[in-house]
Amino acid sequence: METSYNEKEVVRSPMRPSPSPLCNNLAQAAGFVVYAHKCSPCVLSPLSISQGVQAAVRRVDTECEDLIYMVMSCLVGGGTWYVVLGTDAGLQVWDQGCSNLLSKWNFPEDEPGPVSHHTSNTALFVRGAAAVVTRDGSPALCWGSSRGKLYLAQLLEDGQLGPASSFTNHIAPITCIGSAYQTSRGQPADFKNPHNLVSCDQEGLITLWDAVSTSNLSLANTISQSSEPVVSVALRRNYMIVARLEGCFQVYDMASCSLVGEVVSHSRFLTAMDMHPCKDIIATTSEDATVNVWTLPLGNGIKGSTNLLSALWPNAMPTGIAFCGPSDCDIAVVALDNEELRVFRAGA
Structure with a gap:
């Protein structure tokens, strides 16, 4: 039975503090959602509101002054959730409730300066991350930097990171990274992509990679059909779903790297996208103060895509959205400088 939503079926719960001004500033991990406020991750349960x-x-008191630029979560090994934070110092890996800092990676002291004019005035920080299973079967974590570099390391069962290898194909700051493993939240039935990792940057360049091992990213292809920055990316079967800053989302065929469909989802800058881990549904939000949920008939050039929800949050700028709840069908949303959590409950 198809999931349904009703704009009036929303739970509004006051919360403090408010989220930082980051794209995709909300992530689901087990029964929690996590967002960033300055240097601290903030954790709550959307089921209990x-x-x-x-x-x-x-x-969470992190006992440091590392400014957070990114929040993501990943399920590894079929049952272990981690929360990953990108900061101006490097990368942090926490347990699912952000009770324990499990590992930390800092930028090397000899980290090279800006690689081009695109990054000449850009501070150094981590943004964009995804879990991936490499071709040799190892769980790994890939993350990006404002200098256009990618890093890849094995993610061990205790949340520790193995030695990190670096790779370069972008000259602009990384904005997001995606994999089928990340999109499906660790469900192995969806690892059938011809390429298993995608990185995107602020100039709109999309790079397709084969993660061969935890120390080997092989460049597979690039897509540069648009100069609009990519805000979020998801992989499902043989398709890549790309949310662009201008307010649309696009679907590409992974094998041919061809654009097969596009939907204009918002009238202003798109700030966040999330994809259901097993259903072909995506949720987007934007500076136009709307929350939209769409079906994605993948394999049909997304012809027949339908809107399941279009909800207005007056006088707000939503900055984070995440599928959550018992079947991952509820949708949690947070907004910049707004001390409120909104959860749209899914119907049958």
Whole structure:
């Protein structure tokens, strides 16, 4: 039975503190959602909130002043969730509730300066990350930097990172990274892509990679059909779903790297996208204060894509969206400088 949504079926719960001004500033990990406020991850359970009742947000004291630029989560090995933070110092890996910092990677002291004029005025920080299973079967974590570099390391069962290898094909800051493993939240039935990792940058360049091993990223192809930055990317079967800053999302065939469909989802800058881990549904939000949910009839050039929800959040700029709940069909949304969590409950 198809999932349905009703704009009136929304739970509004006050919460503090408010999210930082980051794209995709909300991630689901087990029964929690996590967002960033300055230097701290903030954790709460969307299942426990009630209409009008202050949400129980736990702001984590990280005991450092590393400014957070990215929040993501990943499920590894079929049962272990991690929360990954990108900062101006490097990368942090936490357990699912952000109770324990498991490992930390810092930029090398000899990290090279800006690689081009695109990054000449850009501060150094990590943005974009995805878990991936390499061709040799190893779980790994890939992350990007504002200098256009990618890093890849094995992600061990205890959350420790192996030695990181670096790779370069971008000259602009990395904005997001995706994999079929990341999109499906660790469900192995969806690892059939011809390429198993994708990186995107601020100039709109998309790079397709084969993660051969935890120390070998093989460049497979590039797509540069648009100069609009990519905000978020997801991989499903033989397709890549790309959300662009201008307000649209596009679907590419992974084998041919050809554009097979495009939907204009918003009238202003798109700020976040999430894809259901097993259903062909995506949720997007934007500076136009709307939350949209779309079906994706993949394999049909997305002809017949339908809108399941178009909800207005007046006087707000949503900056994070995530599928959550018992069947991952509820949709949690947070907004910049807005001390409220909204959850759209899914119907049958």
